[in-house]
Amino acid sequence: MRYKLFALLLLLAPAVMAEGLPDLGEASQAELPLQMEKRIGESIMQDIRLHEASYMDDPEISAYINRLGLRLVSQSSSAHQDFEFFVLKDATLNAFAMPGGYIGVHTGLILAAQSESELASVLAHEISHVTQHHLARQLSTQSQAQLPMLLSMAVAILAARSHSDLSAGAMMAGQAAGIQQQLNYSRDFEREADRLGLQLLERAGFDVRGMAAFFERLQKFGRLYDNNAPGYLRTHPLTTERIADMENRIRLMPYRQVPDSLDFQLVRAKLRAEEGTPADAVAEFAAQVKERKFTSEIATRYGLAFALWRAKDYAGAQREVDELRRQKASSAMIEGFAAQLCLSRNDPAAALAILRSALLRFPQERSLAYAQVEALLAQGQAQQALAAAADDLQMYPSDAHMHGLQAKTYAALGKRLLQHRAQAEVYVLQGQLLPAIEQLQLAQKAGDGDFYEHSTVDSRLRELKLLQAKEAKEAKDGKQQTP
Ligand SMILES: [Zn+2]
Numbered sequence: 001m002r003y004k005l006f007a008l009l010l011l012l013a014p015a016v017m018a019e020g021l022p023d024l025g026e027a028s029q030a031e032l033p034l035q036m037e038k039r040i041g042e043s044i045m046q047d048i049r050l051h052e053a054s055y056m057d058d059p060e061i062s063a064y065i066n067r068l069g070l071r072l073v074s075q076s077s078s079a080h081q082d083f084e085f086f087v088l089k090d091a092t093l094n095a096f097a098m099p100g101g102y103i104g105v106h107t108g109l110i111l112a113a114q115s116e117s118e119l120a121s122v123l124a125h126e127i128s129h130v131t132q133h134h135l136a137r138q139l140s141t142q143s144q145a146q147l148p149m150l151l152s153m154a155v156a157i158l159a160a161r162s163h164s165d166l167s168a169g170a171m172m173a174g175q176a177a178g179i180q181q182q183l184n185y186s187r188d189f190e191r192e193a194d195r196l197g198l199q200l201l202e203r204a205g206f207d208v209r210g211m212a213a214f215f216e217r218l219q220k221f222g223r224l225y226d227n228n229a230p231g232y233l234r235t236h237p238l239t240t241e242r243i244a245d246m247e248n249r250i251r252l253m254p255y256r257q258v259p260d261s262l263d264f265q266l267v268r269a270k271l272r273a274e275e276g277t278p279a280d281a282v283a284e285f286a287a288q289v290k291e292r293k294f295t296s297e298i299a300t301r302y303g304l305a306f307a308l309w310r311a312k313d314y315a316g317a318q319r320e321v322d323e324l325r326r327q328k329a330s331s332a333m334i335e336g337f338a339a340q341l342c343l344s345r346n347d348p349a350a351a352l353a354i355l356r357s358a359l360l361r362f363p364q365e366r367s368l369a370y371a372q373v374e375a376l377l378a379q380g381q382a383q384q385a386l387a388a389a390a391d392d393l394q395m396y397p398s399d400a401h402m403h404g405l406q407a408k409t410y411a412a413l414g415k416r417l418l419q420h421r422a423q424a425e426v427y428v429l430q431g432q433l434l435p436a437i438e439q440l441q442l443a444q445k446a447g448d449g450d451f452y453e454h455s456t457v458d459s460r461l462r463e464l465k466l467l468q469a470k471e472a473k474e475a476k477d478g479k480q481q482t483p
Contacts, residue, residue, distance in 0.1 A: 037099040037100050037133070037135075038082075038099070038100040038101075039100070040098075040099045040100060041098045041099040041100020041101065041102045042100055042102075042431070043431070044098055044099075044102070045084070045086075045098070045100075045102045046430060046431040046432075048086070048104075049430065050430065050432075052088065054088040054089045054090050055086065055088060055089075056086070056087040056088065056089050056107070058087070059366045059367035059370060059401070060267070060270070060332075060333050060336060060367045061087050061267055061270065061271070062085075062086065062087065063365065063366060063367065064263050064264070064267045065085045065086070065087055065105060065110075065123075065267075066084070066085045067263075068085075068116070068119070068120060068123060068264075069083060069085040069103060069123050069127065070083065070085075071120075071204050072120060072123055072124050072127055072200045072201070072204045073127055073200075074204070075199075075200050075203035075204045076127060076128075076131050076196075076200055077131070078130075078131040081101055081130075081131065082100075082101050083101040083102075083103065083127070083130070084101060084102050084103070085103045085104075085105065085123070086102070086103070086104050086105070087104070087105050087106075087107060087110070088104055088105070088106050088107070089106075089107050090106040090107060090108055091106070091107070091108040092106055092108050093106065093108050093109045093112055093218060094106040094108070094109060095109055095122045095123070095125075095126050096126065097126040097127070097129040097130045097134075097135060098135070099130075099135050101130050103123065103126045103127065103130065105119075105122070105123070107271050109122060110267065110268060110271060111268060111271060111272065112217075112218075113214060114213075114214075114217075115207065115210055115258075115260055116206070116258070116260040116261055116264040117201070117206040117207035117208075117209075117210030117211075117258055118210040118211075118213065118214035119214075119264070120201055120204070120206045120210065121197065121198075121201055121206070121208075121210045121211035121214055121215070122214065124196075124197035124198070124200040124201045124204075124211070125193045125194060125197035125211075126193075126197075127197070127200060128192065128193040128194075128195075128196035128197045128200065129189065129193045131196070132189070132192055132193070132196065134189040134192075134193065137189075187239075190242060191242065191245065194211075194242060194245065194246055195249070197211065198211055198246065198249055198250070202253055205256075205258065206258055207256055207257065207258040208250050208253050208256070209250055211246055211250070212243055212246040212247045212250055215242070215243055215246065216243050219240075219243065260295075260296075262296065262298065262299065262329075262330075262331055263331065263333065265295065265296040265298070265299030266298075266299050266302055266331055266333045266334070267333075268299070269285075269299040269300065269302050269303030269306070270302070270303070270306055270333070272284070272285075272303055273285065273303045273304075273306035273307040273310065274306075274310075278307060278310035278311035278312075279311060281303075281306075281307035281310060281311075282304070282307040282308055282310075282311050282313070284307075285300060285303045285304035285307050286304060288300050288303075288304075289301060289304055297327070298324060298327060298329045298331075298334075301320050301323055301324055301327075302320075302324065302329075302333070302334060302337065304320050305317045305320035305321055305324070305337065305341075306337065308320065309337070309340070309341055309344065312344075314341060314344055314345050317341055318341060318345075321334075321337070321338050321341060330361075332358060332361075332362040332365040332367070332368055333367075335354055335355070335357075335358035335361075335362070335368065336355075336358070336365075336367050336368055336371055338354050339351040339352075339354040339355045339358070339368075339371050339375065340371065342354065343374070343375060343378055348375050348376075348378040348379035349379060351371070351375040351378070352372070352375045352376065352379065355368055355371055355372045355375055356372070359372065366396075366399070366401070369388075369392050369402070370401060370402065370405060372388055373385045373388050373389050373392075373402075373405045373409065374405070376388060377408065377409060377412055382409055382412040382413045383413070385405075385409045385412070386406070386409045386410070386413065389402055389405055389406040389409055390406070393406065398429055399429075400425075400426050400429035400430055403422050403423075403425040403426045403429065404422075404423070404426045406422040407419050407420075407422035407423040407426065410422055415448065415449075416443075416446035416447065416448050416449075417443045417446040417448050417449030417453055417454070417457065418443075418449065418453065419443075419446075420439045420440065420442040420443035420446060421439070421440065421443045421453075421456070421457055421460070423439045424436045424437075424439035424440045424443070424460070424464075427439060428464065433464055433467060433468045433471065434468065436464055437461065437464050437465060437468060440457055440460060440461040440464065441461070443457045444457055444458070444461070
């Protein structure tokens with residue numbers, strides 16, 4: 001049995017407060033300060049990245065959902081605030097906002113949206129929960145007496161999850177549902193998120209009718225499933241009144257027809273092509289192409305190519321890529337796929353040629369930058385791979401994935417000190433200080449490296465040990481204040 005992530009997140013928040021943040025009393029009296037919110041969110045996000053099996057570490061999908069989300073954020077009065085959007089592979093219809101601007105979207109919701117404006121409307125609603133600090137305001141209404149109980153339950157749930165103890169899990173899920181009930185957003189917060197979300201949607205140039213249409217479909221879907229309602233309905237109770245309210249506002253706004261972006265179609269095609277067995281995926285997309293049952297031929301052929309690649313029919317996948325080229329399809333996702341296909345066919349030189357020209361057209365596309373380093377390594381050009389990674393890290397110094405590729409490249413070159421040094425940065429960026437310290441200790445003992453390299457390892461190790469001591473002390477202080 002899998003817990004509703006949202007319940008877990010809400011439960012985790014007090015645990016984090018008690019771990020790293022000194023005074024629970026103040027937190028429950030006043031609204032959570034922004035900094036505290038950010039820290040709670042960061043800490044939950046780290047946990048999701050490391051332990052949540054459904055977390056999608058797909059740079060293309062992540063780039064898309066962040067572009068869409070940030071387009072909406074840029075229209076809000078909190079455009080300066082940091083936001084991060086991420087996707088969970090989960091068929092239920094859900095999206096949720098965590099403290100600190102982290103917004104999660106289930107793949108089920110992306111696939112259920114019939115237009116990009118519909119998907120944007122849910123993001124806009126969630127963004128508004130964040131900009132209005134609804135979660136923090138809701139948490140701060142919890143009485144002091146409830147916080148220790150929430151804390152102990154969060155610990156129990158985490159323990160049950162990591163040991164997959166099913167009986168304890170089932171019991172906890174029942175209690176978690178009860179507590180989540182108390183933590184659900186109030187009707188006022190929902191109405192406020194609807195109203196502000198609609199404004200964001202309008203200002204960002206989407207079709208505002210998408211919001212009422214999608215929410216109405218979500219509600220119908222909920223009725224169909226009755227008490228087993230999909231997650232989004234449980235955390236955001238939809239009422240006829242809310243939908244009517246939205247429809248009234250929309251009536252006053254100008255009509256606008258907004259076409260979906262190609263990326264929206266490609267992301268959906270990729271998610272579908274990844275579902276089920278490769279043979280099923282091929283059959284589904286082949287039928288759509290044959291019967292011309294699609295809104296975007298390019299996205300459908302891309303889906304077919306992807307499914308064929310999964311089925312290891314590389315020649316068939318290449319035929320679809322050739323057809324996409326004939327139709328002059330222009331997208332970083334298509335170029336990335338074409339390069340991946342060349343690598344699968346053991347032709348790294350062709351992959352590199354595709355990636356080099358794609359990076360000129362889409363210089364900010366992270367997935368292409370990663371693929372270039374991988375392709376150089378596959379071709380045995382480790383020095384060039386190292387140069388490409390170093391160039392890239394100048395621009396994106398906090399990109400954990402690229403630090404990981406750098407470590408892989410050093411390993412290919414047999415440079416052990418530098419390999420562990422780069423791997424340490426991956427852990428630092430993931431918020432895992434102890435494994436980072438271990439890597440630096442391995443670097444010290446690696447038996448290679450010059451004087452300068454050793455001294456940078458030594459000084460980085462000192463820094464991290466200080467940081468670790470500080471965090472350990474804060475955790476201890478926090479625990480002492482918890483009854
Ligand atoms: Zn809501």
